[in-house]
Amino acid sequence: MKNLLFLLIIFFLYQQDSFALPSQDREVKIYKNIRCLACQGQTLNDSNSDFANDLKKVIKRKLDNNETDQQIYSYLTARYGDWILFNPPVKQSTLLLWFFPVFILVIGLLILYKRTVFGKSKLS
Amino acid sequence: MKNKLKSTSIFLLFISFFVIFYYALQSDTKNNTQIMVGSKLPNIQLSSLFNPAQKISLPSTENENFYLINIWSSWCVPCRDEHPFLVKLKNDNQIKIFGINYKDKTSNALDFLSKLGDPFYYVGVDSDGSKSIEIGGYGVPETYVINSDGIIVFKHVGPINITTYEKIVAVIK
Structure with missing residues (x-):
């Protein structure tokens, strides 16, 4: 049980960008969530293509104009669709994508809990 | 009884996985370049290639049934390939074509037009690529057909060929 708890803590820490990448600023964070549509599976942050550089400049300008992350993402998805985002927004068509893994995790934890508790009670 | 319930649940779980993954495979997960089709063309202001002091705004306020926007550059090889089709579109269909000269040297752009012909009603400059991004562009060449309400009715990414x-022509007729 202790090991399981330890693994869960590591898992959740890994999920938190602030722990994984402490020096990452907002600009890079946004670039990392944007797909370079002119490249093969690269983020905007990793790409030096013309398209990526143009988009970086546009995003930088929007950040300087104090636009929120959500406003920037909305601007981009209106022009290029949800495909441009690595983390698609939570909406009806993506509910399954977001919550199915959580559902499976809960089922798994329940099975694990049932087995460990019942296993212990059987032993005692 | 307990075993039957267990095997039924596993079976149902398997079926639901199958349905979910089948549905996921059917859904469009590729880049869709046609997102802007059916939307209003965002407002952009362009400075003229020939006279930087002269500016125009798109969508055009002139009373046109349809007009074209073409993003091009002199350094873009496919732009040279499609250029005769732009000339033909202008000559045979009397349609106004607004050019957006993408990240180009003015002298090279002017040379390109003088050698290959100028099918454009107006050529605006996009020196940093931001105008193209504003209208949902990916690069060069790219062509849009806009109707009188300023709605994008057709978009083509890549060079124009006969198809x-x-x-x-079918759209603007």
């Missing part, structure tokens, strides 16, 4: 030419 694209015929599609454009």
Whole structure:
């Protein structure tokens, strides 16, 4: 049980960008969530293509104009669709994508809990 | 009884996985370049290639049934390939074509037009690529057909060939 708890803590820490990448600023964070549509599976942050550089400049300008992350993402998805985002927004068509893994995790934890508790009670 | 319930649940779980993954495979997960089709063309202001002091705004306020926007550059090889189709579109269909000269040297752009012909009603400059991004562009060449309400009714990413030419003609007729 202790090991399981330890693994869960590591898992959740890994999920938190602030722990994984402490020096990452907002600009890079946004670039990392944007797909370079002119490249093969690269983020905007990793790409030096013309398209990526143009988009970086546009995003930088929007950040300087104090636009929120959500406003920037909305601007981009209106022009290029949800495909441009690595983390698609939570909406009806993506509910399954977001919550199915959580559902499976809960089922798994329940099975694990049932087995460990019942296993212990059987032993005692 | 307990075993039957267990095997039924596993079976149902398997079926639901199958349905979910089948549905996921059917859904469009590729880049869709046609997102802007059916939307209003965002406002952009362009400075003229020939006279930087002269500016125009798109969508055009002139009373046109349809007009074209073409993103091009002199350094773009496919732009040279599609250029005769733009000239033909202008000559045969009397349609106004607004050019957006993408990240180009003015002298090279002017040379390109003087050598290959100028099918454009107006050529605006996009020196940093931001105008193209504003209208949902990916690069060069790219062509849009806009109707009188300023709605994008057709978009083509890549050079115009005979098939694209015929599609454009069918849209503007």
